[in-house]
Amino acid sequence: MTDCKSPEDMKQLVTKMREWLNSQPHLPKDVDDRILERFVHSCYFNLEKAQTAADLFFTIRGASPELLSNRDPTSxxxxxxxxxxxxxxxxxxxxxxxxxxxxxxxxxxxxxxxx
The missing domain is CATH 1.20.5 (Single alpha-helices involved in coiled-coils or other helix-helix interfaces)
Incomplete structure (x- = not known):
């Protein structure tokens, strides 16, 4: 687990995450940096876990879009x-x-x- 004590640390992790994302042929390339920041933050700044979480998210979203879109809790x-x-x-x-x-x-x- 890496401590992220400054915005520069977060920018470095997001840059590494973006490089990894661009190297994966099955993942989208046009992901907003804020989304990548959320993956990094939710995985406690562990880059490997953030990459795994992003890979699972985008793979499941591509295979079964009905699970992650049009979610209305009152339906x-x-x-x-x-x-x-x-x-x-x-x-x-x-x-x-x-x-x-x-x-x-x-x-x-x-x-x-x-x-």
Whole structure:
């Protein structure tokens, strides 16, 4: 992990990232420097990780553009997906709670028939 203490350091990393991007035939060449800065910053100024993240992002965006474009969080499909994710999260929290407590399921046959 490299410390980026000055704007010059960021410019150097973005320049290296731009050189790498231009050497990759399957990646776009017209990427804004601000986008490259975000990749570098989000990977804690680690150039190799930023390159890997950019490669994955642009490859996935090229292969499946529907995943990364026209994202509306209020669309019916996104609301439905969010509800499903939240439902499963609540179920897992409930199961974890039951395992942590001394919950013993009620068995009516054993209780009433004294089996």
């Amino acid at each position: 019916p499909a996104m609301v439905k997906a969010l509800k499903i994710v939240l439902l499963f999260k609540l179920i897992f929290i409930f199961i974890k709670y039951l395992r942590q407590s001394n919950y013993k399921p009620f068995n009516a046959e054993c209780t009433f028939l004294k089996v």
